[in-house]
Amino acid sequence: MIEINGVVKKYQQTTVLDRICETLPEGGLTSIIGANGAGKSTLLSVISRLLTPDAGSVSINGLDVANTPGKRLATELSILRQENHLTSRLTVYDLVGFGRYPWSQGRLTEDDRQHIERALTFLELVPLKDRYLDELSGGQRQRAYVAMVLCQDTKYVLLDEPLNNLDIKHSVAMMKQLRRAADELKKTIVLVIHDINFASAWSDHIIAMKAGKICYRGVPEEIMTAEVIGDIFDTEVSIEQVNNQRIAVYYRQE
Incomplete structure (x- = not known):
């Protein structure tokens, strides 16, 4: 499990994460929701050691994230950030193969190639594996990045806005594939997501953040109420029941 203990992160005089304490459940799909600036992406970056907290600690399966060697941590935890800055003219196959670096250190073995093929197959990218990234649609390219993360073959997968630009x-399609990864590959998937209706439909657990703190946590049915969603986003909202799923409906306010 992922344990977050008293994490604080500040930028100058602004507190972005305010003494976060949380245990993220093992297995399934956990969505982190909240308004812009709530601290969602910062929390994900601290968990993955992309950012160093000003106070507190994070552990994964008992491993202190701050002190665990990078190579060891990369066999437990993988992350896909919002910003993908790979500008080289890479093929899909080459990109997905980057996910094997913690294991192969750049020298692919037959086992690594099998992991690459499995990831390509799982994300339905085999017909595109020889295409260059700049020849793909936004949706295809995003699937390729997710395939790279899954190819790393870690138990914990962190995704920052995987639905961006889709x-x-x-x-x-992306949420279905992430749901399959949690169910069939037994991954623990934690994602930051803006669309609360997607979070409601596909998540096992939802964590809601506001002003740098976790203000609500629970299963979708507990979070998807007019009172809770209205408080998180500071707006009026109606929750409708459609095909056994709760969805948020926003109304134009004069």
């Missing part, structure tokens, strides 16, 4: 069709 239309509804591709967002649904």
